[in-house]
Amino acid sequence: MTLTLPPAEAARELVEPVLREAVGRLDPHTARVARYHFGWTDDSGQPRADGGKALRPTLAVLSGRAAGADVARCLPAAAAVELVHAFSLLHDDVMDDDPVRRHRPAAWTVFGRSAAILCGNALLTLAVDLLLEQGTPGYVAAARALNLATLSLIAGQAQDLAFQDRDDVTREECLRMSRRKTAALLACACSIGVTAVEGPAGLAAALAAFGTEAGLAFQLADDLLGIWGRTEVTGKPVLSDLRTRKKSLPVVAALTGPTEAGRRLADLLARPEPLTEPDLHDAARLIEQAGGRAWAELEAERRLDAATRHLADADMPADVRDSFLHIARFLAFRDH
């Protein structure tokens, strides 16, 4: 069964005008890169239909609704989180030399690395400014929360880079890295609405804890898709994470277990020459034999359970809680 994300359409339709207005404030060079990256235009600047999941804006809107606020009051927060997400994708693709993003050429391949770096910087700055211009104490607090999430995201990416030079990364280190690189911004998305509309601090904390666990489930699912995902739904080459020898969670789990398959996987990944197609399929099989796939699948479920428990502790309208749960399940079990 393919899980879908029903409320995303609605959130995207509400948030997109805010994003478009914000991008419209940028200089023409930078705005052009941003519009392409968001999927609003093609590489010649012509309009096209967008394809983003609008996951983080959806969570931010739900967050405000959890505190009883109108959707309209949370839209700047929803847009700001999406801008920070867009910033991180633009920069990550440059740093990882990744030529594909959302089934299209990554922005840096179209406009150059410098233009992509500058556009990322602009979106990050715009995100904070969108919050500050609301002029309320709640929105100032939201800006601080977003800054902290951004610093976490940067720390996680720095740690991920450092992992590339090490062959002794533990599961715990890898989970800690994912908590910063992926889960921190999702936790911020889940709580920023409450903060922005000056809702209860306890509710913001519970939703942040929910978002952290759901974010880890999301990363585990992402890492599973990076090895076993189908190209036609992920938009990435088959076995893409193995090609780049990424130390993703299933790989690290396989390498750190005391199995013969794990040892053979370590030898395979340590080879200096590029991995052939048969090598990649061998690697995927060894990860599975060493228990890396089963561990990641089980860990995603455990994280989903933990997320669910955090949500149970928090007081919010039933339909908002249901939507949060639906999304968390999507994040943990999606196939794209």
Place this chain on the structure above:
Amino acid sequence: MTLTLPPAEAARELVEPVLREAVGRLDPHTARVARYHFGWTDDSGQPRADGGKALRPTLAVLSGRAAGADVARCLPAAAAVELVHAFSLLHDDVMDDDPVRRHRPAAWTVFGRSAAILCGNALLTLAVDLLLEQGTPGYVAAARALNLATLSLIAGQAQDLAFQDRDDVTREECLRMSRRKTAALLACACSIGVTAVEGPAGLAAALAAFGTEAGLAFQLADDLLGIWGRTEVTGKPVLSDLRTRKKSLPVVAALTGPTEAGRRLADLLARPEPLTEPDLHDAARLIEQAGGRAWAELEAERRLDAATRHLADADMPADVRDSFLHIARFLAFRDH
């Protein structure tokens, strides 16, 4: 005569602890890059004496003093402006492939491009957070002013990149680009102290106008040093800007004047092969013959005069005004 910058020592001593504390909040990988970039450590992490001019913190502290505030109240603003400046240098060196910064290997050559990009992002985020954590309306307004300056800086850099593919850049376009890329952050430094301590809006506006003109004088002087500066004082190779065929202000002025020397310069710079040492010296001579050097020197003086007039309109203690003027003269006429 070599002009010096006397109040910088004092401002640096006051601001550096604030900067060090802020950098101490970053993850260890990113903090290491930041400490190296600020000149506090060498490439192995050992302490060394710093060499920065602390120009922007000095201006920010003077700005607060212009509004009658204690120096201590302006220090977060002074540190924030320096963090944004550090962010822009880290990223510019990556984008321009520039291997030298302040007589030392640029951070990206030591830690890699990705680490330098991430460190820049972290310093930008930290800058805004340093302002917001002060928790006053003045400091929230200061954060917005800094965000606007950052967006200007990005727009200027994007425009500068676009100039590389054009051979019809006008003086006016080039000045407009410099106004964004260089002068906007200096204007912010000159006014952010007033904003942060909630001084008169008119004073902030006058000091921003002063900073814009002084910033243009600074850029003109910088462009002159990039061609005729002495390596032992600038720390850059002789004729460095000509080597990279940078469309700096004296070059554009030479190219856009209807002179025979200007036409010969255009032909020389249009050659596909790398420029030889004799070519570079020819180019410098042609710029001078075409009037590019004289125009830039005169324009720097005109900008300094305009800056001085803006300062005359504003009410502030006499010693603060004298310091601002001294710095503006240094910016326009320095030899390093």
